[in-house]
Amino acid sequence: MSQQVLSANRLNDGLVVYLVADDTWSEDIEVSEVAGDEGSVNALLTRATQAVSDQKIVDLYLIEVAVVGGEIRPTKYREFIRATGPSVRADLSKQNYVPGADA
Amino acid sequence: MYMYDEIDQSLVDERVIQFRDQVNRRMTGELSEDEFKPLRLMNGVYLQLHAYMLRVAIPYGTLSSEQMRKLAWIAKKYDRNYGHFTTRQNLQFNWPKLEDLPDILAELASVQMHALQTSGNCIRNVTADQFAGVAADEVVDPRIYAEIIRQWSTLHPEFTYLPRKFKIAVTGSEIDRAAVRFHDIGLIAKRNGAGELGFEVIIGGGLGRTPFVGPTIRDFLPERHLLSYLEAALRVYNQLGRRDNMYKARIKIQVHETGAETFTEMVEAEWAQIRDTAVDLAAGEKQRIADFFRPPRYRASADAEAQLRLQLRDDRNFARWVETNVAPHKVTGYRIANISLKPIGGIPGDASSEQMDAVAALADRFSFSEIRVTHEQNLVLPHVRADDLYALWQTLKSYDLDTPNLGEISDMIACPGMDYCALANARSIPVAQQISERFADLDRQHNIGELKLKISGCINACGHHHAGHIGILGVDRKGEEYYQITLGGSGAEDASVGDIVGPAFPYDKVVDAVETLVDTYLDIRTDGERFLDTYRRVGKTPFKEALYGTD
Ligand code: SF4
Numbered sequence: 001m002s003q004q005v006l007s008a009n010r011l012n013d014g015l016v017v018y019l020v021a022d023d024t025w026s027e028d029i030e031v032s033e034v035a036g037d038e039g040s041v042n043a044l045l046t047r048a049t050q051a052v053s054d055q056k057i058v059d060l061y062l063i064e065v066a067v068v069g070g071e072i073r074p075t076k077y078r079e080f081i082r083a084t085g086p087s088v089r090a091d092l093s094k095q096n097y098v099p100g101a102d103a
Numbered sequence: 104m105y106m107y108d109e110i111d112q113s114l115v116d117e118r119v120i121q122f123r124d125q126v127n128r129r130m131t132g133e134l135s136e137d138e139f140k141p142l143r144l145m146n147g148v149y150l151q152l153h154a155y156m157l158r159v160a161i162p163y164g165t166l167s168s169e170q171m172r173k174l175a176w177i178a179k180k181y182d183r184n185y186g187h188f189t190t191r192q193n194l195q196f197n198w199p200k201l202e203d204l205p206d207i208l209a210e211l212a213s214v215q216m217h218a219l220q221t222s223g224n225c226i227r228n229v230t231a232d233q234f235a236g237v238a239a240d241e242v243v244d245p246r247i248y249a250e251i252i253r254q255w256s257t258l259h260p261e262f263t264y265l266p267r268k269f270k271i272a273v274t275g276s277e278i279d280r281a282a283v284r285f286h287d288i289g290l291i292a293k294r295n296g297a298g299e300l301g302f303e304v305i306i307g308g309g310l311g312r313t314p315f316v317g318p319t320i321r322d323f324l325p326e327r328h329l330l331s332y333l334e335a336a337l338r339v340y341n342q343l344g345r346r347d348n349m350y351k352a353r354i355k356i357q358v359h360e361t362g363a364e365t366f367t368e369m370v371e372a373e374w375a376q377i378r379d380t381a382v383d384l385a386a387g388e389k390q391r392i393a394d395f396f397r398p399p400r401y402r403a404s405a406d407a408e409a410q411l412r413l414q415l416r417d418d419r420n421f422a423r424w425v426e427t428n429v430a431p432h433k434v435t436g437y438r439i440a441n442i443s444l445k446p447i448g449g450i451p452g453d454a455s456s457e458q459m460d461a462v463a464a465l466a467d468r469f470s471f472s473e474i475r476v477t478h479e480q481n482l483v484l485p486h487v488r489a490d491d492l493y494a495l496w497q498t499l500k501s502y503d504l505d506t507p508n509l510g511e512i513s514d515m516i517a518c519p520g521m522d523y524c525a526l527a528n529a530r531s532i533p534v535a536q537q538i539s540e541r542f543a544d545l546d547r548q549h550n551i552g553e554l555k556l557k558i559s560g561c562i563n564a565c566g567h568h569h570a571g572h573i574g575i576l577g578v579d580r581k582g583e584e585y586y587q588i589t590l591g592g593s594g595a596e597d598a599s600v601g602d603i604v605g606p607a608f609p610y611d612k613v614v615d616a617v618e619t620l621v622d623t624y625l626d627i628r629t630d631g632e633r634f635l636d637t638y639r640r641v642g643k644t645p646f647k648e649a650l651y652g653t654d
Contacts (some may be wrong), residue, residue: 012130013200014155055132059150076582078521081530082152086522088450088532092183 002075003067005032006044007082008051008060016082017057019048025057027094029072029083034065104167104473105250105395107215114257115212118219122146123205130202147218148204152525157196157204158221159211161476163231163249163273164192168463168472173214175459181207186459187523188444188452190516190567191270192230192476193221197523219257224265226256226337232274232281233477236396237439237485239431243292243300245275247393248329251384254392255330262337266344267352269337270309277596282478284308284317284598285570287354288336293323300326306336306366307358310564314600315355320367327389328374331382335374339366399471399486403436407490414493423545424496424507436489440470442482442499443506443514447543448536451517452480461502469495478567479516481509511548512556512621513539516567520560520577521584527560529577529584529610534558537614542621551621554634555594570594572635573620574601575613586613590620590646591638602643605651616650623649 006019007029017025018032026032035041041062051057064075074080085093107115122142129139143149147158159174166174174194178186181203187195199207211217220228229249236244252271256262262269272286283289289305301323308317324332343361345351351360358366415422430439442462445451454462466474466484469491475483487495499505508514515538518524520531535558542548557571561578568574574589585607592601608616621634623646628637638646 009150009154012202014150016153053132055130058136077584081521085153087530088522088536
C-alpha cells in the first residue's frame with residue numbers, strides 16, 4: 001500500500017492542514033504523520049473524526065505521498081500545489097508568506 | 104449609476120445579519136458542514152484549493168470609484184492584498200477567513216455591493232457590454248435592461264431553484280463585446296424598421312463540456328415585453344429541465360435535444376398566456392431605472408482633439424497605447440480608455456490593492472468616478488476627455504497598468520486553473536505567463552494583430568477556450584498536465600466554437616505549439632487578415648501539419 005497522510009481545510013480560515021502525530025493540525029506537510037498500512041490509515045481517519053466534530057476542520061481526505069530523502073512529497077501535482085501554495089506566487093507560498101507583511 | 108432603493112439595501116443588510124448568525128452557528132457546531140455549505144454558497148463563499156474564496160458580484164460590470172476603493176481595502180485588510188477579475192465580470196478574493204466573511208459582506212453592503220447570485224442554480228449576475236452607455240456603435244444602454252432583469256430575478260420565487268445555473272448577457276450594440284451567443288440567454292438590443300426598440304433573443308448558447316453557439320429564437324421582441332418573454336422561457340426551461348443529470352441540466356442541452364424550432368414554439372405558447380399581464384414592466388418604472396443610467400455632464404474642450412494630435416505626434420509610446428487601448432466614444436472630444444490587466448508575464452485579471460486604489464483615483468480625476476470590468480479581465484475608464492488621455496497614461500505607467508496590448512496575443516483570458524481552483528485538471532496561469540513572455544516584443548504582437556487566446560484549466564471552460572481564436576484546455580493525462588488546442592473559436596458577433604487541432608501537448612511544449620501556430624498564420628495570411636480570418640479561409644490542415652508533420 002502507498003503511503004498516505006490526512007489532509008483537510010481548517011474551518012475558521014480555510015487553509016490546508018495535515019494531521020500530525022500529536023493530533024494537532026499543521027499547515028506544514030513536513031510534520032504530518034505518514035501511514036503506510038491499512039491499520040494506520042484507519043487509525044488516522046478515526047482520530048480525525050474528533051477534529052471534525054470539534055469544528056476544527058472540513059473536507060478531510062487522504063492523499064498519497066512519497067517520502068524522499070526524509071521529505072514528504074505529495075505524488076499528485078494538485079496536492080503538491082495545495083501543500084506549497086500557488087505556483088505562480090512564490091511570495092504567497094506556505095514557506096514564504098508572512099501574514100500581515102503584505103498589508 | 105444605479106443606486107439602491109430601500110428594498111435593495113435592506114435585502115443586502117438582512118443577508119449580512121443572517122450570514123453572521125449562520126457563520127456563528129457553524130463555528131460552534133450548531134450547523135454541520137453539510138447544512139452550512141448551501142448557505143455559504145448563497146453568499147458567494149466557496150472552499151477552493153487553498154482556502155475560502157469569495158466571489159463578489161459587479162452587476163453588468165459597472166463600478167464606482169468608491170466601490171473599487173472598498174474592494175482594495177478589503178483585499179488589504181482581510182485578504183492578501185490583491186483580487187482577481189473574472190470572465191463573469193466578478194471579483195474573487197482568494198484568501199478570506201470564514202470568521203471575517205460577515206464583516207467583509209458588511210463592508211461590501213456599505214457601498215451597495217454583495218455576493219448574491221454568484222453561485223448556485225439561480226439566475227446569475229447579468230453581464231453586459233463594458234462599453235455600455237458610451238459605445239459609439241450602440242442603440243441603447245444595455246445596463247438599463249440588465250438592471251431590470253436583476254430586479255426581476257433576484258427574488259423571483261419560481262426561479263430560485265432552477266435545474267442549473269442560468270446566465271444572461273445583454274448588449275446594445277451589433278459589435279458583441281459581451282459574448283451574448285455563449286450565454287443561456289443573450290439579448291441584443293436593436294431597432295426595427297419603424298424605429299422601435301426591441302431585442303434579438305438568443306437562447307441556449309454556452310461553453311463547458313458541450314459548447315453551443317446559441318440560436319436566435321426571436322428576431323425582434325418589442326422592448327416592453329422583455330420580462331414576460333424571459334419569464335416564459337425560464338418557465339419552459341424549469342418544466343423540461345433535467346434535474347436528475349447535471350450534465351444535461353443546462354438550457355443549451357434542452358434546446359439542442361428539443362430542437363430550436365420546437366423550443367421556440369413552446370416559449371411562444373407560454374408567452375401568449377402571460378404577455379400583457381403585470382409581469383411586464385410599466386413604462387414609468389422603466390423610466391425610473393433608465394434615469395440612473397443617464398450620461399454624466401460631458402464638457403469637452405474645443406481644442407481637445409488638436410491637443411491629443413500633438414501628443415500623439417510627440418510620444419510614440421503614448422501613440423501606441425492609444426492605438427491599441429483607446430476606443431471611440433459616442434461624444435465628440437471623449438474616449439473610452441481600456442486598462443490592460445495583462446502586463447507581460449503577469450497573472451491575467453489580477454490587480455493589487457494599490458492598483459485598484461490607483462484606478463479609483465484616476466476614475467475620480469478623469470472618468471466621472473466610473474469604472475467598468477470586462478469579461479476579458481480588463482478594466483475600463485469609460486469617459487475620458489481626449490486631452491486627458493496623456494496624463495491618464497502617464498499615471499497608469501507608474502502602476503504597471505499601461506500595457507498596450509488590448510486584443511493582441513498577450514491580452515489573453517486565463518482562468519485561475521490549478522493554482523487556485525479545486526476543480527482544475529491543469530494550471531492555466533503559468534501557461535499564460537509563458538506565452539506572454541514569448542511574445543513580449545510589442546512590435547511582434549502588433550504585427551500579429553488581433554488574436555484572442557483563451558485558456559481554461561478544465562472542461563468547465565471559465566477561460567472561454569472554445570471561443571478563442573486559439574483556445575487552450577488543460578487536461579489530465581495520468582497525473583500529468585496536458586493541453587489540448589482548439590482553433591477558430593470566436594466569442595464576438597461572428598461567434599463560433601473552436602475545432603480541436605490534434606493530440607494534446609505536455610506542459611513544456613504548449614508554448615512552442617502556440618508559436619508554431621502563429622508563425623504558420625504569418626506565413627500564409629493575406630493582407631488585412633486576422634488569425635481567425637486566415638483560419639476560416641484555409642481550415643485546419645496547414646496548422647495541423649505545422650504542429651504534427653504531414654504523415
Ligand atoms: S475552467 Fe475549470 S479550472 Fe478553470 S476556473 Fe473554471 S472550474 Fe476552475
